[in-house]
Amino acid sequence: MMSVSDKVLKLAFQGEWNTLLPILRGYPDLVNHPSEPKGYTPLHQAAWHGANLSVMGELLSIGADRSATTNAKRQTAYDIVVEKHKRPDLQYLLFPQKLTIGQILRKVVSTERQLFTDYDGNQILVDKMIAASGVEQCPDDLNELDTRLSHLFFALTGKAISTADTIHFDVGEGFTFTVEAEFFRLIFFPLVHQVAVKKISYLESEWAVVSDLFDPAPTQWGLRGSLFLWLEMRQALCQVSIPEDKNELGDIISAAFQSLTGKSLINRVGGNDFYVERFSRGGGSSGFVASLFWLNEFIPQLQQRLTWQQTVWSISPRSF
Incomplete structure (x- = not known):
């Protein structure tokens, strides 16, 4: 009997998206499974077939890696589209770029809204971090990411992330906010780390700007x-x-x-x-x-x- 992984590769090779996509929803770990010996993932096959935006978007939302390359020609899905099709829509969607630090921060905020209360100084600091990090790509070395987040905290508060002090700042009369280093050290930054580990390549409407x-x-x-x-x-x-x-x-x-x-x-x-x-x-x-x-x-x-x-x-x- 054909294994699920072999079935996924066969359906992707044939471009049978109506059958393949429901299987991948049930087995998302197979979305980046490469064929042998060429190393084509389902996303590479979709690019080769010139599949429509809905198929590409579904593969990316399941977890397809835009940066994955084939074995022989070292091509990404984007490279295949450029070579085989005049499809600016697919070139845009498949362009192999990493998430930025700002995007990761925004994703954590959108999925963990319960972390913040009304008039929350911690959330104001997160907003400042998003603006300060801007469009800088998330580093591959996650230890470097942790270091950069700690330095960003220090740059915006004047306090080390290890401080036990509660940081106060005034915005206007009657509006004093507090920032808690412990919240960032033990809760928020670990969540950022978790998102970075997943190497998401899909832009979600909830946190897109x-x-x-x-x-x-x-x-x-x-x-x-x-x-x-x-x-x-x-x-x-x-x-x-x-x-x-x-x-x-x-x-x-x-x-x-x-x-x-x-x-x-x-x-x-x-x-x-x-x-x-x-x-x-x-x-x-x-x-x-x-x-x-x-x-x-x-x-x-x-x-x-x-x-x-x-x-x-x-x-x-x-x-x-």
Whole structure:
């Protein structure tokens, strides 16, 4: 009799997703099981077949590893899609990037809301940590992650994580908050560690924010200053919830554009290109930003990514 693992590999090779996905839901440990001798996982096979977003999203939600490579050509699922298909939707979804520290912090908050009470100083500090860590990728060495979290705690409180003191800070008259190092040391940081160990590669709607749509970065920038505006905007929007409507997303990007550059994205007087001194880092168009490129290229690209993510998020597991 064929084993479950062999059945999974056979169904993936054949692209029989309606039969395969229910099996993987029951045996999630097999989602990254590689074939022999080529080393194709079900996600590699889905990429080879050019499966739809719903299939890819389901595999990722079960735990498929976007960074897994085949044995011979050392290809990720993303590499296979680039080679075989002109599918920007799959290239976006399968781009092999790690979760950031900020994303992991947000995931813990979204799944462990019972840890925080009303007007909780610990949660305010977590918010500061998310903003401070921004889009920095989680290190592979989990000891390094623990060290960075401890240093982040010290940088934002002025106290070592080992302190037994309760840390107080005032926000305004009548509003004094407390931060407890013991909470972070014994409860919150161990939960962050647990999430990091799982090496999740699936963006969940419960903790996704606008800056998550900024990766991977574009391949063309219009003018050189746009690269640095893109990086600043991605950082600035790391705590802004993703809207349901793509036009609202466009409004958010337009508002961030004006906030960070002092220039309106539309109805500009005196031309569409302008200079921002802090973006001047060398090169022919150094420091210059093209409004029309943002309006006609970047914003539609981000709106398209939102649509793809919503497609993945809206799929019921029984709709395959």
